[in-house]
Amino acid sequence: MIGKRSFDFFQRIGRSMMAVVLILPLVSILMGLGGVLLNPSVHELVPFLGGYGWQVTGELMQRAGQAVFNNLPALFAIAIAITWTGRGMAGFASFIAFAIMHTTIGALIDITGIKLNERILGTEMGIETMQTGVFGGILIGFLTAYFYNRFHKVELPDAISLFSGERLVPIVASFGGIVAAVGLFFIWPQIGKGVLALGDFVATHTNPLIVGLYGGIEKLLIPFGLHHIYNTPLLFTEIGGTYTTLEGARIVGDQNVYISQVIDKMKDGSVSITGGTYIAGKFIPVMFGLPAAALAMYRTARENRKVKVKSLMIAAAVTAWITGITEPLEFTFLFVAPVLYGVHAVLTALAFGLMNAFGMHAGFAGGSGLIDFVLFNVLPNQSNAWLLTIGLGILFAIIYYFTFKTMIVKMDLKTPGREDEGEETKLYSKEEYRRKKGIGAAASENPVESNRAAEILAALGGRDNVTRLDACITRLRVGVKDVGRVDEEELKRLGASGVLKMNDGIQAVYGTKSSIYKAEIEEWMQG
Incomplete structure (x- = not known):
């Protein structure tokens, strides 16, 4: 149980980081x-x-677009707090804590007059501070999420009950931001030096073996949802390289640096492309390898199922080729023939390593499909990397096709169209694979702490009667489908000093405990 909970914990971390990663392609x-x-x-x-x-x-x-890249640390702080708790107030508190943390760090630098490495100094949201990058944002995001879960239902004495519940979280998070700032002021200079040294080492010691291992390991972590924890430091921090744009903005991370350098090179041809070192090989398995694997699965399908397999494979292959979304094909491998996924991981590692061996730089916004390939590689036309990618891609397509076809036939793998009689021909999703392996989120395992939420919800006419749930300082504001199903007397028995009914909703006056009751009811409804 401990192992499963630990695994679910790290899986939730990956999903929280994904909230920011998903906006970067756009x-x-x-x-x-x-x-x-x-x-x-x-x-x-x-x-x-x-x-x-x-x-x-x-x-x-x-x-x-640059405004988003310049504020990635703050976005990580907000997004992690919201996705970890499911509450907007947590994101609001996280933003406050993030601003206070960097303001405090800047004040400590001024007060003490400490001399720091110039590469560590910089600005966050216009605040002169130490640049802790996305690490600082991630720290504040999870710290605020912890504070929210710990304090959002705390009931304070009547004299200060106005600050009970969710309204207490920004206050606690603010003090948490100050404490975090003091801690980072003393320890981050050494951590920052280490991060910069690691980044310098990676930049000067990159080789095909290391890059290939990076690509292969990332592929192996995808089924578990842990790949975002693994690749975030390289893609979005100093470990993946740094670059100062023509406008003076400091960009970090292999993916971000490549995009910024390509854009600047279109303005000034003297700009050198150093980003896209680790991610250049991703187009090969996505745009060429997986569509070829889909063709192999179609060609090896039973004759009476080929029509259905053809439609499934065309849809999945075209999706991978255009957008870079590979989940339907990859999780189908995992579900019916894990050995194929292992081969896919090895070939992916080989593609990454070869692109690095040829000294190629290429990149994407997130999808690694045709859209990104054209926008950030073909149209800028700043190097011949895109031509080499197509050449290697065709070679890998041939390797994928014959390797998969041979393995499917020789090992009698039950890929789509080769199922036993009575079994459905289909592709499999990430959720189906994780259910099969018993991999699930732990969020729904937390028991409800009190029956009070259930009793209030029942008095409101039940879960299916509630259309909207909100709370102001003193009132629980609820939208309902049928106001006649609301039990006014029961709400008063449960502590409401007054109940106001309207056509499509009610207001129950619970005083300053209203926000606490709202949070409890929401958790009950979701659980």
Whole structure:
């Protein structure tokens, strides 16, 4: 049980980080399109894009996208707190704690006059401070989530009961931000030096073996949902490299650096591309390998099932090729033939290593499919990496096809279309695989602490009668489908000093405990 809970804990961490990772593709595409509009090479092909209006549009798109990259630490803090708790108040408190932490660090630097490595100093949201990067955001995010879970139902004495429940969390988180700042002030200079040293080492000692292992290990962690914990330091921190843009912004992480350098190189051809060292090989298995594997599964399907398999494989292969979403194919391997996933991981490692061996730099905003390939590699046309990617991709497509076809036939693997009689031909999802392996989130295992929420909910007419749940300082505000099902007397018996009924809702006056009751009812409804 301990092992399973630990595993679920780390899986939840990965999902929390995913909240920020998911917005980066959209933001990066915005920046990529802006870069295309500003690219002089594009103007030669499409002259009207060199007009003033298009140039302003491109500049605005790039700056809008850059605002997200410049504030990634704060976004991690907010997103982690919200996704870990499921409450917006936690995100609000996390933002406050993040700002207070960096303000306190900046004040301590001024007061003590301490001399620090210039590479560690910088700004966060305009605050002069030590740059703790996404590590600082992650720390505050989880710290605030802990404070929320610990204090959001605390009932204070009547004299200060206004600050009970959720309203207590920002206060506690603020003090937590000060304590975190004091701790980081003393320990981060050494940690920061270590991170910078590791980043310098990675930048100067990268080789095909290391890059290949990175790609293969990431692939092996995907089934468990732990890959975001593994690759976040390389993609979004100094460990993956640093770069100062033409506008003076400091960018960190292999993925972010590549995108920023490509955009700057379209403005100034003298900019060198150093990012995209570790992620360059990802296009090969995604755009070429997996579609070829899908073809192998179709060709080895039983004749009477080929029509259905064809439609499934075309949909899955096209999705992987265009968007980089590989889950339908990869989790099907895991579900029916794990050995194929093992081969896929090995070939992925080989592709990553080969791209590094050839000294290629390529990158993506998140999907590693055709959209990102064109926007950030083909259209900028800053190197021949995209041509080599296509060449190696075709070679890997051939390897994938014949390897998978041979293994499916020789080992009689039950891939789609080869199932036993009576079994359904289908693709499998991540959720189905994890249920099969007993991998699940622990969030729903927490027992409800009190029956009070259940009693109030019953008095409101039951879960299916509630359409909206909110709380102000003194009132529980509930939208209901049928106000006639609300038991006013029972709500008063449960502590309400008054109940106001309307056409589509009620207001129950529970005083300053209203926000606590709201949180308890929400947990009961979700659990």
